Amino acid sequence: MTSDDGFRGLHLFNTMTREKAPFRPLDWGPEGGISEGERQVRIYVCGPTVYDYAHIGNARPVIVFDVLFRLLRHLYGAEHVTYVRNITDVDDKINARALRDHPELPLNEAIRKVTERTAAQFEADVATLGNLAPTHQPRATDFVTGHPDGHDMVTMIARLIAKGHAYEAGGEVLFDVTSMDNYGGLSRRKLEDMRAGARVAVDAHKKNPGDFVLWKQSSPAEPGWDSPWGRGRPGWHIECSVMSAAYLGETFDIHGGGLDLIFPHHENEIAQSCCAHGTDQMAKVWMHNGFLQVEGRKMSKSEGNFFTVQQLLETEVFGGRRWPGPVLRLAMLMTQYREPIDFSVKRLEEADDLLAGFARAAAGIEASAPSAAFVAALSDDLASAAMMAELHALRKSDPAALKASLDLIGVDLSDWQASSASAAALALDPAAIDAAIATRLDFIRVKNFAEADRIREELAEKGVVLTDGKDPESGERITRWAVKRLR
Numbered sequence: 053m054t055s056d057d058g059f060r061g062l063h064l065f066n067t068m069t070r071e072k073a074p075f076r077p078l079d080w081g082p083e084g085g086i087s088e089g090e091r092q093v094r095i096y097v098c099g100p101t102v103y104d105y106a107h108i109g110n111a112r113p114v115i116v117f118d119v120l121f122r123l124l125r126h127l128y129g130a131e132h133v134t135y136v137r138n139i140t141d142v143d144d145k146i147n148a149r150a151l152r153d154h155p156e157l158p159l160n161e162a163i164r165k166v167t168e169r170t171a172a173q174f175e176a177d178v179a180t181l182g183n184l185a186p187t188h189q190p191r192a193t194d195f196v197t198g199h200p201d202g203h204d205m206v207t208m209i210a211r212l213i214a215k216g217h218a219y220e221a222g223g224e225v226l227f228d229v230t231s232m233d234n235y236g237g238l239s240r241r242k243l244e245d246m247r248a249g250a251r252v253a254v255d256a257h258k259k260n261p262g263d264f265v266l267w268k269q270s271s272p273a274e275p276g277w278d279s280p281w282g283r284g285r286p287g288w289h290i291e292c293s294v295m296s297a298a299y300l301g302e303t304f305d306i307h308g309g310g311l312d313l314i315f316p317h318h319e320n321e322i323a324q325s326c327c328a329h330g331t332d333q334m335a336k337v338w339m340h341n342g343f344l345q346v347e348g349r350k351m352s353k354s355e356g357n358f359f360t361v362q363q364l365l366e367t368e369v370f371g372g373r374r375w376p377g378p379v380l381r382l383a384m385l386m387t388q389y390r391e392p393i394d395f396s397v398k399r400l401e402e403a404d405d406l407l408a409g410f411a412r413a414a415a416g417i418e419a420s421a422p423s424a425a426f427v428a429a430l431s432d433d434l435a436s437a438a439m440m441a442e443l444h445a446l447r448k449s450d451p452a453a454l455k456a457s458l459d460l461i462g463v464d465l466s467d468w469q470a471s472s473a474s475a476a477a478l479a480l481d482p483a484a485i486d487a488a489i490a491t492r493l494d495f496i497r498v499k500n501f502a503e504a505d506r507i508r509e510e511l512a513e514k515g516v517v518l519t520d521g522k523d524p525e526s527g528e529r530i531t532r533w534a535v536k537r538l539r
């Protein structure tokens with residue numbers, strides 16, 4: 053008799069162990085006592101802080117973990133995967149933005165305007181980039197206090213105080229990092245090192261320099277909730293501990309985010325969750341994507357070296373043309389998720405050319421099933437080089453499997469065709485172009501240059517560029533045409 057331990061060939065790199073290892077879902081084991089129908093692979097990814105539009109760097113974790121979500125659904129069945137990505141709608145950066153943009157409104161209303169507008173744009177952006185909606189998309193403000201099942205931040209903080217892991221000081225509730233034996237395990241930082249590097253005077257009320265805020269008091273002008281420690285608002289880390297437990301339980305399978313979240317954010321999530329629940333792990337596998345960079349530096353709002361997703365989709369500020377969602381998505385997936393990406397026009401053009409080749413090969417063909425080699429490449433910690441090599445091979449050998457493989461990673465050729473200028477050029481009718489050129493030559497012969505130019509411009513708008521020349525034998529004027537991308 054064989055038991056199903058849930059291994060489906062998937063290997064993932066775990067930041068916690070710094071090793072790639074076979075993935076087995078927590079509640080698949082034979083001892084789990086969980087009926088087949090209830091088995092779930094559970095994944096949590098830290099989502100955006102909604103004070104400003106997402107830049108293309110912020111889109112990287114969304115796309116990477118969407119591909120993982122799709123792969124898990126493929127391997128385990130769509131109904132057996134739960135994916136939670138939160139929205140951080142309480143943050144001092146949001147308050148500052150609300151004051152700046154809506155000084156005439158009461159703060160609460162101004163904050164609501166900022167978060168609603170930003171969250172709606174985020175939804176639109178990530179959909180255009182080909183991402184599925186997560187199973188749940190909770191907002192932090194719904195989990196501050198008074199949650200009917202006790203899944204709220206005030207309850208978790210009170211529990212941490214009761215268990216001796218947190219204390220009140222200087223108008224804040226702080227987590228005591230020395231109260232946890234293995235604090236720093238994910239980032240492999242030692243408390244002594246953190247102590248040595250800290251400045252003293254700034255945080256005199258802290259017992260240890262590494263202690264972090266769970267709750268802070270709000271002035272009457274700041275947003276706040278009633279709590280045993282006065283009217284206040286939560287620190288950043290506590291929301292993910294609470295929302296992950298609410299939807300996924302005290303220990304779950306995979307936790308993801310960008311590299312910059314390893315410390316302090318994920319380290320502190322682990323401290324809060326493990327100490328509140330008395331567990332020895334919060335998530336089994338920790339995954340972190342590398343940075344999208346511009347000239348070797350992380351694309352980031354504070355550096356000002358960013359392009360928003362919306363700018364790339366809808367304006368010509370980057371490389372003088374718009375970039376369809378599938379181009380941005382494929383450009384992201386061409387590099388393995390843990391490696392840095394240098395964001396450039398060249399990379400986007402390369403992705404666009406690849407899509408043109410795929411679209412040509414798969415035109416009019418129904419998707420079959422993704423190839424075994426493609427699934428194997430994805431299952432090897434989302435190995436991009438092997439994935440791309442297999443897509444190239446399928447383009448020649450099996451366009452139906454090519455289409456299905458692209459579907460599996462959310463790259464939609466018809467979306468690309470509907471939105472790409474190069475796709476529009478591909479769809480042109482060569483006979484109609486020849487006819488237009490003949491008409492233009494007629495106009496030139498009768499010296500109606502205005503009409504001749506109009507035809508040239510109409511073709512240019514469709515991405516068709518004309519070159520005039522003379523036939524070497526007859527000496528007659530001839531015109532050649534070529535398809536150029538619109539820029």
Ligand SMILES: Nc1ncnc2c1ncn2[C@@H]1O[C@H](COP(=O)(O)OP(=O)(O)OP(=O)(O)O)[C@@H](O)[C@H]1O
Nearest residue numbers: 100101109110112113309310342343344351352353
């Ligand atoms: N350049 C980047 N490349 C890849 N991932 C990034 C990049 N910048 C931010 N992220 C990720 O985007 C997600 C959303 O993070 P968040 O909303 O905190 O953005 P951010 O870090 O404040 O952006 P910024 O660094 O521009 O201020 C996180 O998982 C973060 O790791």
Ligand SMILES: [Zn+2]
Nearest residue numbers: 098292317321
């Ligand atoms: Zn988080």
